[in-house]
Structures are given as structure tokens and as C-alpha cells.
Amino acid sequence: MKYRVVQIEQSLMKRNDALAGSLRARFAASGTFVVNVLSSPGSGKTTLLQTTLARLAGTHRAGALVGDQATDNDARRLAESGAPVKQITTAAECRLDAEMIGRALEGWEPGPLDVLFIENVGNLICPAEYDLGEDLRVVLFSVTEGEDKPLKYPLAFNTAQLALVTKIDIADAVGFDREAAHRSMREVNPAIEIVELSSRTGTGLEDWLGVLERKIALKRAGAAETASAPIAATVAATAG
Amino acid sequence: MHELSVALSLVENIEDSARLQGFERVLAVRLRIGALSGIAPDALRFSWKLATDGTLAADSALEIEDVPLLVFCERCEAERAPRGGAGLVCPECGNVCPTIVRGRELQLVAVEVPQ
Numbered sequence: 001m002k003y004r005v006v007q008i009e010q011s012l013m014k015r016n017d018a019l020a021g022s023l024r025a026r027f028a029a030s031g032t033f034v035v036n037v038l039s040s041p042g043s044g045k046t047t048l049l050q051t052t053l054a055r056l057a058g059t060h061r062a063g064a065l066v067g068d069q070a071t072d073n074d075a076r077r078l079a080e081s082g083a084p085v086k087q088i089t090t091a092a093e094c095r096l097d098a099e100m101i102g103r104a105l106e107g108w109e110p111g112p113l114d115v116l117f118i119e120n121v122g123n124l125i126c127p128a129e130y131d132l133g134e135d136l137r138v139v140l141f142s143v144t145e146g147e148d149k150p151l152k153y154p155l156a157f158n159t160a161q162l163a164l165v166t167k168i169d170i171a172d173a174v175g176f177d178r179e180a181a182h183r184s185m186r187e188v189n190p191a192i193e194i195v196e197l198s199s200r201t202g203t204g205l206e207d208w209l210g211v212l213e214r215k216i217a218l219k220r221a222g223a224a225e226t227a228s229a230p231i232a233a234t235v236a237a238t239a240g
Numbered sequence: 241m242h243e244l245s246v247a248l249s250l251v252e253n254i255e256d257s258a259r260l261q262g263f264e265r266v267l268a269v270r271l272r273i274g275a276l277s278g279i280a281p282d283a284l285r286f287s288w289k290l291a292t293d294g295t296l297a298a299d300s301a302l303e304i305e306d307v308p309l310l311v312f313c314e315r316c317e318a319e320r321a322p323r324g325g326a327g328l329v330c331p332e333c334g335n336v337c338p339t340i341v342r343g344r345e346l347q348l349v350a351v352e353v354p355q
Contacts, residue, residue: 002355003268006261012249012346094242125278126242129344151327155276158328158338187327190336 016130019098023133028223032113033216036132038156039140040149041122044166046074047199048140048208049117053081055209056115060216063110064117067096074119084110095126098133115216124153136215142167143176147184154188162193164208169198243283246346247291253348254297268301268352274345275309297351309343 011017027034037045049064056062063084066074075087088096088104096118118134120127139160141149144167150157157163163185171178178196185192195211197204254266273279281304292298313320313330319341320330328337 001267003352004355005350005352006257006263007350008253008257008348009350010253010257010348012246012253012348015249092242093245129278129346148325151325154328155278155340155344158340184327187329187336189328189338191338 013129016098019102020131020133023098023101024135027116027133027135030112031220031223032116033136033219034116034118034132034134035136035138035212036118036120036127036134037138037140038120038124038127038160039122039142040124040145043122043140043142043145044199045119045122045140046077048164048166048197049078049119050081051199051202051205052117052209052212053078053083055205057082060114061112062115062117063113064119065096065101065104066119067100067121069094069121078119084108084113086110090121094121094123095130096120096132097130101132115212124149124156128153128155128159135219136161136212138162138164140164140166141181141185143171143181144174147177147180150181150184150188157185157188157192160189160192162195162211165194165196167198167200168196168203169201171196243279244287244291246279247284247287250348251291251295251297254351255295257351258296263351263353264296266297266300266351266353268303269297270303270305270349270351272305272307272345272347272349274307274343276340276343277346279346281306300351305349307342307345310341311337312339312341313337314339 039045053062053064064078065086065088066078067088067090068074069090072087075085079085086104086108088100118132137160139156141163143165165181182194185194193211195204195207197208273281285302288302292300308321310319310321311328313335315333315335316330320332320337322328323331330337
């Protein structure tokens with residue numbers, strides 16, 4: 001059959017990126033710092049967030065959205081901290097996307113939040129492609145996983161600003177090669193910050209919370225600067 | 241692993257274009273898929289029939305252009321193709337190159353429609 005070609009040239013990520021952009025604006029307006037947490041299944045996302053939510057309870061209003069293909073077990077575990085938590089069940093989908101976050105926020109009234117954690121579906125491939133409007137992307141990597149994991153899943157580590165090496169308390173028992181692990185992370189992202197921790201023993205938790213608080217403070221300072229800019233401009237215009 | 245939902249959103253995008261460009265049937269769909277896009281072309285082909293059934297793209301062919309991973313090496317000042325599984329490392333000089341130039345594409349390039 002004779003045919004003609006209709007050029008389209010459209011990224012399939014365009015819709016997600018646009019939705020993520022509006023989420024980012026919405027979070028900026030509400031002063032909420034958003035953390036997208038990625039890892040393989042079983043790296044310790046939920047345990048880390050349980051501990052983190054409990055630790056932040058006195059100082060920050062924190063909440064969490066939790067993505068899983070099935071069950072609301074993780075949301076129930078996180079809710080034990082007393083923080084507002086909502087489960088997103090993704091069924092066949094292997095990652096969260098901006099539309100799912102937007103839908104989850106509808107009708108959810110956690111009150112004003114300083115920090116929102118988004119626990120992504122355990123998977124290092126697909127979630128890496130989807131911007132959720134986050135301020136910080138954290139990738140977890142447990143000592144049991146093999147030091148070359150960042151080389152196998154480069155995009156997850158390339159797009160994250162912070163890597164948390166979890167289960168560090170059993171590093172010796174499993175023969176974890178710290179140098180090789182750090183090297184492979186830096187081979188996909190030389191600028192990535194690395195914190196080693198154990199949610200179970202508490203080792204390194206202060207470092208993680210320190211990084212988190214520093215990033216939250218940086219965002220607030222940036223927001224204050226942006227908010228004051230138009231005022232300065234108005235003053236200058238009046239003076240001129 | 242989310243090829244079916246990618247196939248479904250492709251159909252949506254094609255339907256949008258059909259309204260704008262005034263075509264009613266699609267014979268073939270041209271895509272560009274990057275090595276790091278997380279999409280397996282074979283799995284996408286598998287989902288394609290299911291996703292297009294009963295739509296304007298039913299029985300259409302899927303033409304996929306694979307895009308290999310390319311990074312920018314600041315030391316060589318050139319685009320380089322890292323070796324598979326070796327990180328984002330320049331194969332020429334060994335520099336780590338975190339800037340991905342190509343390989344994340346998931347693009348609907350064009351459609352072929354009856355004349």
C-alpha cells in the first residue's frame with residue numbers, strides 16, 4: 001500500500017515530565033521537601049524510612065507515599081511511626097510515575113509537610129526514568145547486593161544525588177568490598193554523595209539525617225531568596 | 241518491564257496526532273529506543289498487538305531504531321560509547337563521563353499512513 005510519513009518526534013516521557021514539573025511547583029509552594037527513594041527489592045527502603053520517620057518526628061512534619069505492586073504492608077509498617085502514610089498499589093506497573101503521585105495526593109490530607117518521602121517500587125531500572133517532582137533522589141544499595149550493581153543499573157545511580165549503602169553492620173560477614181562498591185558508584189556518577197548506614201544498629205543514621213537536613217535547609221534558603229527577589233525588584237523600580 | 245503501558249501511551253499519542261494531522265489509519269510506527277530507556281524492544285513488540293487491537297494502529301508494524309548509549313567525555317571533548325557494564329567510562333582515556341548524550345530516548349518518531 002502507498003503511504004506517506006507523518007513526522008511526530010515526541011518523547012513518551014513528555015507527559016510525565018510535564019506532570020512532574022507541576023508537582024514540583026506544588027511542593028515548592030507548600031514548602032515540602034520531596035525525597036524519591038529507589039532501590040532493588042530488599043535493600044531496606046522500608047526499614048530505613050521507619051527509622052527515619054521516627055527520628056524526624058520531634059523536629060519535622062514528615063509523611064510518606066509508598067509504592068508496591070501489591071499489598072499495603074509497607075504503608076502499615078511506616079504508619080507505626082505515627083506519620084501520615086499512604087500506599088500506592090501499582091498492580092502491573094513496575095515503577096511510580098508523576099500521575100500516580102498526583103492521584104495519591106488527591107483526597108489525602110496529611111496536613112502541612114516539611115518532608116515527603118516517596119518509597120518507589122523495588123526496581124532499579126524503570127523508576128530511574130520517571131521524574132516524580134522530587135528535590136532529592138536517593139538510591140539504596142545494600143552490602144549483600146554485589147559491588148558492581150551501579151555498573152549494571154547505571155541510570156539509577158547516575159540520576160541520584162545520594163547513595164545510601166545499607167546493612168553496613170553485616171558488611172564484614174558478607175565480605176563486602178567497600179572500595180570496589182564506592183568505585184563502581186563513582187564510575188557512573190562522580191558527584192554522588194555516599195553514606196554508609198545500618199537502620200538496625202543506627203550506625204551512620206546521623207550522617208544520613210545530617211545530609212537530609214542540610215538539603216532541606218538549602219532548598220528553604222533558595223526559596224526565601226526567590227520569594228524576596230520580586231520585592232527587591234519592586235524597590236529598585238520605585239527608586240529608579 | 242512496563243512495555244504494555246508504553247504501548248498504550250504510544251497509541252494515545254498516535255490518536256492525538258491523528259486528530260491534529262487528519263489521518264485515520266496507521267500502517268507503521270517508527271520509534272527510537274535508547275539502551276538505557278528500560279524498554280526491551282522485543283517485549284514492546286509483544287505488547288504492541290494487544291495495545292493496538294481495535295485502534296487506528298491495529299495490525300501496524302513497529303519499526304524500532306535502537307539508540308546506543310553515548311556519553312560526553314570532557315577530557316577528550318568528544319562523544320564516546322562506554323563499554324557495556326563498565327560504568328560511564330570513556331573507552332579512550334578512562335575518564336568518568338556522567339553526562340549522558342544519547343541512550344535515554346523513548347520517542348515516537350513518525351507514523352506511516354495510507355496515502
